[in-house]
Amino acid sequence: MPTLHLTDAAIRRLRPPESGRVEYWDTQTKALGLRVGASGQRSWVMILRVLKGGRWVQQRLTLGRYPAVTLAQAREKARAALALAGEGENPGAVVRAERQAKAEASRHTFAAVREDFLLKYRGRGNRRPAPRTLAELSRVLSSDLFADWGEKPLVKIERRDVLDVLDVLLERGVEVAANRTLSYLHMLFGWSVERGILTANPAAGIKKPGHEASRERVLSASELVAIWHASEPTHTGDLFGPIVRVLLLTGQRRDEVGGMRWSEVDIDGALWTLPAARAKNHREHLIPLSAPVLAILAERRVEQRAMRMETNLVFTSGLRRADAPDQSPAPFSGWSRSKGRLDARAQLDTPWTLHDLRRTAATRLGEDLRVPPHVVESVLNLD
Numbered sequence: 001m002p003t004l005h006l007t008d009a010a011i012r013r014l015r016p017p018e019s020g021r022v023e024y025w026d027t028q029t030k031a032l033g034l035r036v037g038a039s040g041q042r043s044w045v046m047i048l049r050v051l052k053g054g055r056w057v058q059q060r061l062t063l064g065r066y067p068a069v070t071l072a073q074a075r076e077k078a079r080a081a082l083a084l085a086g087e088g089e090n091p092g093a094v095v096r097a098e099r100q101a102k103a104e105a106s107r108h109t110f111a112a113v114r115e116d117f118l119l120k121y122r123g124r125g126n127r128r129p130a131p132r133t134l135a136e137l138s139r140v141l142s143s144d145l146f147a148d149w150g151e152k153p154l155v156k157i158e159r160r161d162v163l164d165v166l167d168v169l170l171e172r173g174v175e176v177a178a179n180r181t182l183s184y185l186h187m188l189f190g191w192s193v194e195r196g197i198l199t200a201n202p203a204a205g206i207k208k209p210g211h212e213a214s215r216e217r218v219l220s221a222s223e224l225v226a227i228w229h230a231s232e233p234t235h236t237g238d239l240f241g242p243i244v245r246v247l248l249l250t251g252q253r254r255d256e257v258g259g260m261r262w263s264e265v266d267i268d269g270a271l272w273t274l275p276a277a278r279a280k281n282h283r284e285h286l287i288p289l290s291a292p293v294l295a296i297l298a299e300r301r302v303e304q305r306a307m308r309m310e311t312n313l314v315f316t317s318g319l320r321r322a323d324a325p326d327q328s329p330a331p332f333s334g335w336s337r338s339k340g341r342l343d344a345r346a347q348l349d350t351p352w353t354l355h356d357l358r359r360t361a362a363t364r365l366g367e368d369l370r371v372p373p374h375v376v377e378s379v380l381n382l383d
Contacts, residue, residue: 001023001025001033002022002023002024002025003024003025003026003027004024004025004026004027005026005027005028006024006026006027006028006032006034006071007071008071011034011042011066011071014034014036014042016036016037016038016039016040017036017037017038018038019038020037020038021035021036021037021038022035022036023035023036023045024036026075028075029074029075029078029079030078030082031046031047031048031078031081031082032044032045032046032063032074032075032078033045033046033047034066041065042065042066042067043062043063043064043065043066044062044063044064044065044066044069044074044077044078045060045061045062045063046060046061046062046063046078046081046091047059047060047061048061048081048082048085048091049085050085050089050090050091050092051085051088051090052090059090059092061081061091061092063077063078063081064077108153108154108155108192108197109150109151109152109153109154110146110149110150110151110152110153110154110157111149111150111151113154113188113192113197114141114142114188117141117187117188117191117192118134118137118138118141121137121187121191124383125282127282130280132255137184137187140177140180140181140184141184141185141188145165145168145169145181146165149161154189154192154197154198155197155198157202158202159202159203159206161202162182162185162202162203162206163206165181165185166178166181166182166206166209167209169181169209169210170209170210174210175209175210175211175212176210176212177210178208178209178210179208179209179210179212182203182206182208182209185203186201186203186204186206189201189202189203189204216359217350217352217353217356217359218356218359218360218363219352219356219357219360223346223348223352224248224360226346226347226348227244227248227342227346227348227357228245228248229345229346230342230343230345230346231244231245231248231342236303237303237307237317239315239316239317239332239338240332240334240335240338240339240341240342241342242296242299242300242315243257243258243315243332244342244354244357245292245293245296246260246293246296247354247357247358248357248361249290249292249293250272250287250289250293250361251357251358251361251362251365251379251380252274252287252358252380252381253280253358254335254354254355256274256278256279256280257315258315258331258332258335259278259313259315259331259332260272260313260314260315261312261313261314262301262312262313262314263312265289265297265314267294267297267298270288270289270290270294271286271287271288271289272286272287272288272289273285273286273287274286274287274381279381280381280383281381281382281383283381285381297314300314300315304318309329311329313329313331315331315332316329316330316331316332317329317330317332335354339354358380361379361380362376362380365379
């Protein structure tokens with residue numbers, strides 16, 4: 001076994017053998033050698049004694065190819081392997097574990113983990129998020145912000161990378177979007193920690209970067225009157241006006257009212273049974289219906305019969321859904337446009353949202369009617 005004081009210059013001067021391979025053993029670092037093959041390939045090798053089954057046995061160990069693994073790196077790896085062997089550890093097992101970890105990291109890219117997260121994530125109560133929530137998670141986490149992250153191993157994404165993404169959003173002037181993006185990243189990284197993909201959440205401890213106005217808008221009595229008058233149906237088949245009035249009268253959620261089914265409504269019993277599958281908190285909810293709500297539903301029934309519309313949906317134009325297997329009618333859509341037209345009629349001085357109707361109902365029940373908090377929570381089916 002030829003020995004040689006290995007240097008980069010000396011390694012470059014080594015000629016490949018005509019056949020087979022030759023190993024040159026370093027005179028500076030114990031047990032370290034360079035194997036040169038007939039093809040010209042150069043690999044770092046070691047021969048050392050390791051403890052196996054209660055006996056010290058000789059073992060070969062490959063440390064990588066030259067020049068991908070430099071001479072300095074090979075010497076450092078050799079010293080570390082000798083130290084492990086001296087402590088009774090198996091350097092080969094450690095090297096294999098490191099390689100396996102690298103292979104695992106390359107498999108868990110941001111794009112791959114993102115798809116797995118969207119497919120398997122469960123939130124509070126071990127429940128899957130609502131379809132709209134999943135769609136929003138997918139939209140944000142698949143945006144151009146993460147174009148450079150796609151093939152990057154998740155373990156390589158650091159706190160600085162997260163902050164850089166948030167800085168881009170702040171520069172674009174979308175501060176609420178920056179807050180939502182941080183929240184979604186926190187969810188994805190937290191899920192990855194639970195799955196053993198990460199050992200720490202790189203978004204942990206980062207404060208919300210953007211300013212966000214608190215959602216505390218409570219409508220006044222005069223504003224409610226203006227909205228009520230503005231929601232007067234403007235034509236036969238108008239859906240948005242009646243929806244707004246049902247929101248006002250029941251305090252329920254927008255999509256729960258917009259997707260109301262006739263099969264959920266007991267007209268004679270004046271009761272709406274919202275099934276758990278459609279409730280945000282996944283709990284069945286019973287909503288007593290007042291006379292004005294029953295009148296609105298009666299008008300909808302008359303209109304649908306006049307239009308010869310056979311559907312289980314209360315608020316639908318009857319247009320067919322192209323994406324539905326049976327092309328069933330779609331529930332009401334066009335919220336933004338309809339809200340804009342209603343705003344033009346109501347002419348409130350301060351902007352408001354449909355969710356403000358629900359918040360206003362909770363406030364008026366508690367403050368004006370002195371309804372106990374637990375009863376208010378029951379009426380509105382709060383989490």
